[in-house]
Amino acid sequence: MAEKIDEAQVRKVAKLSRLELTDAEVGEFTGQLSAILGYVEKMNELDTENVEPLAHCLPISNVFRPDSVKESLGTEKALANAPQRDGDFFKVPKILDVGSGA
Amino acid sequence: MAQLQHKVIVGLEIHVQLCTKSKMFCGCAVEFGAEPNSRVCPVCLGMPGVLPVMNKQAYEYSVLTAMALDCRIPTFTKWDRKSYYYPDLPKNYQISQYDLPLGENGFIEIPLESGRTKRIGITRAHLEEDAGKNLHTAGNFSQVDLNRTGTPLLEIVTEPDMNSGAEVRALAVELQRMVRFLGVSEADMQKGHMRFEPNINLAILKDGVEYRTSIVEIKNLNSFRALERSVNHEEHRQLDEFLDTGKVMKMGSKTTRGWDDEREVTVLQREKEEAHDYRYFPEPDLMPVKLAPRWLDDIRSHMCELPLKRQMRYVEQYKLSDYDAGVLTAERSTADFFDEAVEAGGEPKRVCNILAQTGLRKANEKGCSIAQLGVQAIDVAKLAQEIETGRINASSAKTIFEEIVKLKANVFSRATVEDPLTVQRIAEQLNLIQKSDAGELEAIVDQIIAENPKAVEDVTSGGKKSKKAKGFLLGQVMQKTKGQANPKVVSEILAKKLG
Ligand SMILES: [Zn+2]
Numbered sequence: 389m390a391e392k393i394d395e396a397q398v399r400k401v402a403k404l405s406r407l408e409l410t411d412a413e414v415g416e417f418t419g420q421l422s423a424i425l426g427y428v429e430k431m432n433e434l435d436t437e438n439v440e441p442l443a444h445c446l447p448i449s450n451v452f453r454p455d456s457v458k459e460s461l462g463t464e465k466a467l468a469n470a471p472q473r474d475g476d477f478f479k480v481p482k483i484l485d486v487g488s489g490a
Numbered sequence: 491m492a493q494l495q496h497k498v499i500v501g502l503e504i505h506v507q508l509c510t511k512s513k514m515f516c517g518c519a520v521e522f523g524a525e526p527n528s529r530v531c532p533v534c535l536g537m538p539g540v541l542p543v544m545n546k547q548a549y550e551y552s553v554l555t556a557m558a559l560d561c562r563i564p565t566f567t568k569w570d571r572k573s574y575y576y577p578d579l580p581k582n583y584q585i586s587q588y589d590l591p592l593g594e595n596g597f598i599e600i601p602l603e604s605g606r607t608k609r610i611g612i613t614r615a616h617l618e619e620d621a622g623k624n625l626h627t628a629g630n631f632s633q634v635d636l637n638r639t640g641t642p643l644l645e646i647v648t649e650p651d652m653n654s655g656a657e658v659r660a661l662a663v664e665l666q667r668m669v670r671f672l673g674v675s676e677a678d679m680q681k682g683h684m685r686f687e688p689n690i691n692l693a694i695l696k697d698g699v700e701y702r703t704s705i706v707e708i709k710n711l712n713s714f715r716a717l718e719r720s721v722n723h724e725e726h727r728q729l730d731e732f733l734d735t736g737k738v739m740k741m742g743s744k745t746t747r748g749w750d751d752e753r754e755v756t757v758l759q760r761e762k763e764e765a766h767d768y769r770y771f772p773e774p775d776l777m778p779v780k781l782a783p784r785w786l787d788d789i790r791s792h793m794c795e796l797p798l799k800r801q802m803r804y805v806e807q808y809k810l811s812d813y814d815a816g817v818l819t820a821e822r823s824t825a826d827f828f829d830e831a832v833e834a835g836g837e838p839k840r841v842c843n844i845l846a847q848t849g850l851r852k853a854n855e856k857g858c859s860i861a862q863l864g865v866q867a868i869d870v871a872k873l874a875q876e877i878e879t880g881r882i883n884a885s886s887a888k889t890i891f892e893e894i895v896k897l898k899a900n901v902f903s904r905a906t907v908e909d910p911l912t913v914q915r916i917a918e919q920l921n922l923i924q925k926s927d928a929g930e931l932e933a934i935v936d937q938i939i940a941e942n943p944k945a946v947e948d949v950t951s952g953g954k955k956s957k958k959a960k961g962f963l964l965g966q967v968m969q970k971t972k973g974q975a976n977p978k979v980v981s982e983i984l985a986k987k988l989g
């Protein structure tokens with residue numbers, strides 16, 4: 389079966405996901421991911437001509453909550469699992485580029 | 491010298507923080523200035539196994555705003571994940587709307603100088619969650635505060651329809667006024683409730699050939715001043731660069747620049763190559779939203795007369811100046827108060843003068859709105875009427891207005907019973923009622939004429955000194971009556987007596 393994904397693509401996705409992979413792993417995942425994509429491709433055999441695209445697998449919509457405030461965790465609990473803290477802040481490696489900020 | 495013309499082309503992305511009590515997908519409070527990392531929970535911390543649930547109010551605020559922007563409102567929208575790898579959004583994606591935004595293809599009218607307006611297209615409006623704050627401290631690490639993480643943000647994207655820094659600023663100011671009128675955002679610039687990212691390039695006509703410069707996006711501007719100045723600066727910078735290098739737009743060659751507020755220049759920012767590889771995919775944790783007609787009607791029932799429309803109505807209907815109408819419609823509470831006073835029988839121009847000259851100044855002093863000063867709209871209507879009939883003059887109206895503010899402040903808690911005669915009572919107490927009775931004033935005028943033969947002679951002999959002498963005599967009458975004489979009536983009597 390032809391590979392659905394090549395090593396360069398795996399390396400790119402790994403980089404985007406901030407994952408460091410060994411060369412052996414890149415080879416291994418290329419095969420695994422190709423197999424997964426091949427399996428998913430089976431779907432293409434289905435005739436979906438008259439089927440609406442699905443936004444969600446459950447036939448439910450409009451699940452809302454009212455705009456009311458619930459108690460938060462508080463600083464101590466929030467920081468309890470942090471690898472590192474600096475006072476009341478999470479402490480992380482310095483952010484160098486400008487991509488952050490929603 | 492080559493023939494050269496250029497035009498700057500600007501589109502704007504605006505993030506507006508909605509004024510909900512709680513966050514977009516969890517019940518943590520949206521609160522500015524709370525202690526770091528105190529308004530967080532497993533959902534907004536991105537802990538495994540948690541599920542987001544939509545804040546209905548945030549959705550309705552967004553749809554209302556999209557309606558105000560004349561957007562098409564699709565009846566079906568869904569959520570998407572946008573990959574994001576910075577610690578201020580710890581679940582590594584931002585929940586946003588990608589291919590089905592809640593509003594698209596709208597427009598906004600913006601006011602330009604001397605009552606002119608311009609229509610700017612709105613490409614889309616969608617709801618998303620904000621990131622937290624990275625604080626860059628000295629040393630080799632950053633501090634992260636996640637209190638803001640998950641705050642509802644409405645992103646509005648305009649068409650590239652603006653052609654100057656002033657137009658971009660006008661749009662930003664108009665949008666601020668609009669969301670405040672709608673009550674969907676406090677739009678407080680100091681608190682970062684509105685953030686702007688202009689996309690700027692130039693169309694240059696040189697020797698009959700048109701060139702386009704590469705698009706530059708300026709990141710994260712949070713004041714009108716920085717927005718306008720950065721656009722102006724970028725316009726000149728791109729023109730200079732084109733003249734120096736001849737470089738023109740290439741596909742996908744958009745660059746990002748930051749604004750250095752102190753040096754007032756834009757600075758190229760380094761971005762990771764893959765920064766825009768967002769890899770959107772449908773958010774499996776959230777259900778889609780279907781807007782039934784009844785729900786849409788319910789949201790639409792919260793629509794108000796929008797500020798620019800109201801401003802133009804004041805000019806049209808009440809013949810106010812564009813400037814005055816703009817002052818009255820800067821805040822909705824002021825405009826509502828004005829409407830109420832006019833409805834209570836105040837002549838619009840006089841009401842406007844009282845509010846613009848006294849009311850707003852007093853409100854500013856006290857750091858509150860006009861409506862919160864304690865003066866009732868009916869009081870202002872009454873003041874306007876009293877000026878109209880000549881019973882008081884404009885300066886007395888100001889004194890009475892200020893007196894009511896003072897009284898209401900003093901009897902703050904007891905002032906529950908409204909006194910419909912407040913204005914009249916204060917006017918009498920402070921001796922501010924003008925004397926308009928011709929008979930009474932005539933006696934005083936006669937006395938002044940008798941006491942000032944020189945001035946009388948100057949008036950009657952006509953010539954250069956006549957006008958000044960008339961003014962002097964009027965002043966004497968005013969002094970004698972402690973400013974209570976109606977100057978109009980006095981002038982008439984003087985004219986009658988001295989010809
Ligand atoms: Zn939370």
